Amino acid sequence: MCVLCGVLWTEDHWAEVGAEDTSDRADGTVVLEVHVTRRGQRLRDRDRRARMANVALRAWGLTLQDWEGSSYILRDPKGKAAVVPDLAQVWQVAETMIGRSLDPLDPDLLARLGRGK
Amino acid sequence: MSAEHRLPVLIVSGFLGSGKTTLLRTFLRSPLAGEVAIIVNEFGEVGIDHHLIRTTDEQTVLLARGCVCCSMRSDLAHALRDLLSKRERGVIPRFDRVVIETTGLADPVPIVQTIVSDPVVRHHFRVECLAVTLDAVTGADNLASYGEAVRQVAAADVVVVTKQDLADAGAVAALKAALTAINPAALVLDGAFGHTDFARLLSADRSDFRAVGEFGAGGGNGANGWALPATAHGAGAVSSRCIEFDRPLDWHMFGVWLTMLLHRHGSRILRLKGLLNVGADGGPLVLEGVQHVIHAPRHLRAWPDADRRSRIIVIARDLDIDLIEASLHAFQDAAKSA
Numbered sequence: 001m002c003v004l005c006g007v008l009w010t011e012d013h014w015a016e017v018g019a020e021d022t023s024d025r026a027d028g029t030v031v032l033e034v035h036v037t038r039r040g041q042r043l044r045d046r047d048r049r050a051r052m053a054n055v056a057l058r059a060w061g062l063t064l065q066d067w068e069g070s071s072y073i074l075r076d077p078k079g080k081a082a083v084v085p086d087l088a089q090v091w092q093v094a095e096t097m098i099g100r101s102l103d104p105l106d107p108d109l110l111a112r113l114g115r116g117k
Numbered sequence: 118m119s120a121e122h123r124l125p126v127l128i129v130s131g132f133l134g135s136g137k138t139t140l141l142r143t144f145l146r147s148p149l150a151g152e153v154a155i156i157v158n159e160f161g162e163v164g165i166d167h168h169l170i171r172t173t174d175e176q177t178v179l180l181a182r183g184c185v186c187c188s189m190r191s192d193l194a195h196a197l198r199d200l201l202s203k204r205e206r207g208v209i210p211r212f213d214r215v216v217i218e219t220t221g222l223a224d225p226v227p228i229v230q231t232i233v234s235d236p237v238v239r240h241h242f243r244v245e246c247l248a249v250t251l252d253a254v255t256g257a258d259n260l261a262s263y264g265e266a267v268r269q270v271a272a273a274d275v276v277v278v279t280k281q282d283l284a285d286a287g288a289v290a291a292l293k294a295a296l297t298a299i300n301p302a303a304l305v306l307d308g309a310f311g312h313t314d315f316a317r318l319l320s321a322d323r324s325d326f327r328a329v330g331e332f333g334a335g336g337g338n339g340a341n342g343w344a345l346p347a348t349a350h351g352a353g354a355v356s357s358r359c360i361e362f363d364r365p366l367d368w369h370m371f372g373v374w375l376t377m378l379l380h381r382h383g384s385r386i387l388r389l390k391g392l393l394n395v396g397a398d399g400g401p402l403v404l405e406g407v408q409h410v411i412h413a414p415r416h417l418r419a420w421p422d423a424d425r426r427s428r429i430i431v432i433a434r435d436l437d438i439d440l441i442e443a444s445l446h447a448f449q450d451a452a453k454s455a
Contacts, residue, residue: 014411049369049372052367054455055370087373091376091377091380102381105382105436105437110447113451116451
């Protein structure tokens, strides 16, 4: 949990790590300015991550949205929704929702990506 | 606790009779070993190997009730926690490194997974190196016949070709070619009588990322990086490639692609190792994984050479590696317009 924001989160999964590192002081002190910068970057990262996942998920009519910086919400076209903790869990939950497997090597999916659909 | 303060764990794996214990006994006499705690896992009712390793009894833990790779993961985590607790309380002498010797039939990936993912263990221990012994005399047959041997070699950071005193040079060269076809990212060391270059073995974490760069620069497969053909092994058709990217990768789309790939095909992605240019300042992002297990990515302070392209070595079993590369490109291209 972030002691300054009160938001529960874990960044345990490797895909939830940001591409840019922002460090606190070497002695471990939490610096408010660094914290604010990091929180903003983290939320932007999560939003970007959800948008990238949507590029693939829209092939099945699914959407993913960041939820308060702590989880993601996956929705199907009928309004069914599920909360997923991180990107790695999205695919299992999505498969349960649509009742079939998702394969990034599926030639049809790759063709759709190429057409921007 | 920062990564630098975590205790290194050296995992020694290798097929039955390939010389793991002999290598370990020699290593323990080496000044490079430092103070070592050992976890020995044996398959069968009665453990033997732990009697062959001379060290302080209290620092040797025997996981004797089964194979550590499938049924003993909670015991492994418990053993590591227990060692740490005793070390901190001064019950056992202080140690600087843990060595885990697996059974000859173990898939080492769940061991790595336990160290990387256990909520307590991962904050106090890190995988230093996964070293695999391969018998120069019987290694080729083992690779051809046993999926376990292939999985061990594919997951390795370092492969020590043991018992070279018993094999002729031609056979050793053929074996090295075979194991390189399975795992081009592994550092290959010569071994005989339990001896090898332990200094290089322990520094493999640094040197083998130079190897990633060398593979990328080496060409051999036209513009799309270095590749070796699929070869039939005991675990199926294993193929490997170094996929290269000239432009910076979209890290978030890369995460989407790889989590999706591992969800569907993780058991057939034997190894991933890469230097990723994600457009960040400083050096590349280092990515390492075996099957479903991906280590936390880390930034290098600088690139190992002048080449700024992303280079990802993929070792896959029974998967079309052309399709993997095409898929990665399709996802990255789609990220540009998203």
